[in-house]
Amino acid sequence: MTQRPLPGAGLLLTVTGRCPLHCAHCSTSATMASGEPDAARLRSFVGTFTPAAHPSVLMMTGGEPLLRPELVTELAATARAAGTRTALLTGAFFAGRADRPGHPGQVAAVPERIWRAVTAVDHFSVSVDAYHERETGRAPVFALVRRVLDAGVAASFHLVGSGADDPYLADVTADIRRTFGSRVPMLVNSLRRVGRAASWAAADTASPDPERALPCSMAAWPVVAADGTVVACCNQAVVDRRPAPAHLTLGHIGTDDWESISARAVRSPVLRMIRTVGPAHLRHRYGAADEAAPRPGYCDGCRALAERPEVLAAATAAGAGPVGALLDRYAARGQAEAGAVALVRRHGCAPYADLVALHGAAR
Numbered sequence: 520m521t522q523r524p525l526p527g528a529g530l531l532l533t534v535t536g537r538c539p540l541h542c543a544h545c546s547t548s549a550t551m552a553s554g555e556p557d558a559a560r561l562r563s564f565v566g567t568f569t570p571a572a573h574p575s576v577l578m579m580t581g582g583e584p585l586l587r588p589e590l591v592t593e594l595a596a597t598a599r600a601a602g603t604r605t606a607l608l609t610g611a612f613f614a615g616r617a618d619r620p621g622h623p624g625q626v627a628a629v630p631e632r633i634w635r636a637v638t639a640v641d642h643f644s645v646s647v648d649a650y651h652e653r654e655t656g657r658a659p660v661f662a663l664v665r666r667v668l669d670a671g672v673a674a675s676f677h678l679v680g681s682g683a684d685d686p687y688l689a690d691v692t693a694d695i696r697r698t699f700g701s702r703v704p705m706l707v708n709s710l711r712r713v714g715r716a717a718s719w720a721a722a723d724t725a726s727p728d729p730e731r732a733l734p735c736s737m738a739a740w741p742v743v744a745a746d747g748t749v750v751a752c753c754n755q756a757v758v759d760r761r762p763a764p765a766h767l768t769l770g771h772i773g774t775d776d777w778e779s780i781s782a783r784a785v786r787s788p789v790l791r792m793i794r795t796v797g798p799a800h801l802r803h804r805y806g807a808a809d810e811a812a813p814r815p816g817y818c819d820g821c822r823a824l825a826e827r828p829e830v831l832a833a834a835t836a837a838g839a840g841p842v843g844a845l846l847d848r849y850a851a852r853g854q855a856e857a858g859a860v861a862l863v864r865r866h867g868c869a870p871y872a873d874l875v876a877l878h879g880a881a882r
């Protein structure tokens with residue numbers, strides 16, 4: 520998390536868009552009919568990591584990445600050979616069933632091919648929330664995490680609740696602390712109105728103050744989407760909708776290697792400015808005045824920059840060259856030095872931000 524604001528320090532990779540679970544809040548609306556990147560192209564793209572040019576962190580996600588366990592194992596080994604540390608985010612569909620809950624001390628029986636993938640990565644993260652619990656239950660997932668820790672792999676929980684006051688979050692975070700002490704960090708987010716939650720979750724109507732610089736740290740790590748397109752951020756609409764806005768598109772795993780993708784992410788003048796002052800400030804500063812129009816949300820306004828050529832042209836001029844590079848580095852360094860807790864306070868569920876900094880030792 521401390522590297523999250525650093526441009527090109529990490530890569531988020533969709534191993535598959537498919538998932539066997541049916542969580543009501545799924546941000547990607549994943550089903551077993553969803554698309555997935557070609558395995559050979561994924562191997563080949565990760566194979567372009569070299570000791571001289573590689574992301575520090577590769578986060579494999581989905582859908583459910585452990586539907587392709589052999590591929591996860593292989594990608595983890597390839598990435599590690601180049602010097603990249605690997606992490607995996609799963610819904611743990613294999614851990615158990617909510618209607619057959621087991622008990623917290625029970626060691627999960629994990630299929631061997633999946634276990635090889637779980638222990639091939641440096642960090643194992645599992646999603647736990649009220650919606651996942653209806654599918655997998657809590658006790659089987661806790662048993663799985665206990666086994667992962669015993670195998671020497673660091674682990675963390677990704678939690679989602681309706682907001683800071685959600686009693687579910689208070690309950691599950693206390694349960695995790697009781698069960699694991701400070702061994703397992705937690706990344707706590709608030710539910711967003713995307714994917715399957717688009718029709719029922721509360722809308723985020725917050726509109727940022729455009730006078731203020733509000734940098735977007737999420738534009739720092741490239742994201743490989745299920746169709747192999749590489750986009751500049753993890754906003755789900757950018758990852759899922761096609762065509763992706765040109766200013767947020769970095770390339771495709773079928774035609775580009777890591778070095779060219781990371782160079783585009785680092786050198787794009789528009790991305791530099793999004794990371795430095797944020798999209799709302801860019802619109803306010805460089806956009807043609809349109810007092811009558813409602814002010815868009817943070818990410819909505821960023822995606823809609825595709826229709827504001829005057830803003831993109833000004834951002835390109837401001838973010839190009841050594842001055843743009845310096846501004847970008849300065850903003851990234853400031854956010855990295857502020858640390859993971861400050862980052863989660865801004866982008867996650869603020870009252871639970873401290874939990875991301877729990878010690879997290881594997882044993």
Ligand code: SF4
Pocket residue numbers: 735736737738751752753754757767793798817818819821822
């Ligand atoms: S849409 Fe723009 S503001 Fe939102 S996460 Fe992506 S780059 Fe950042």
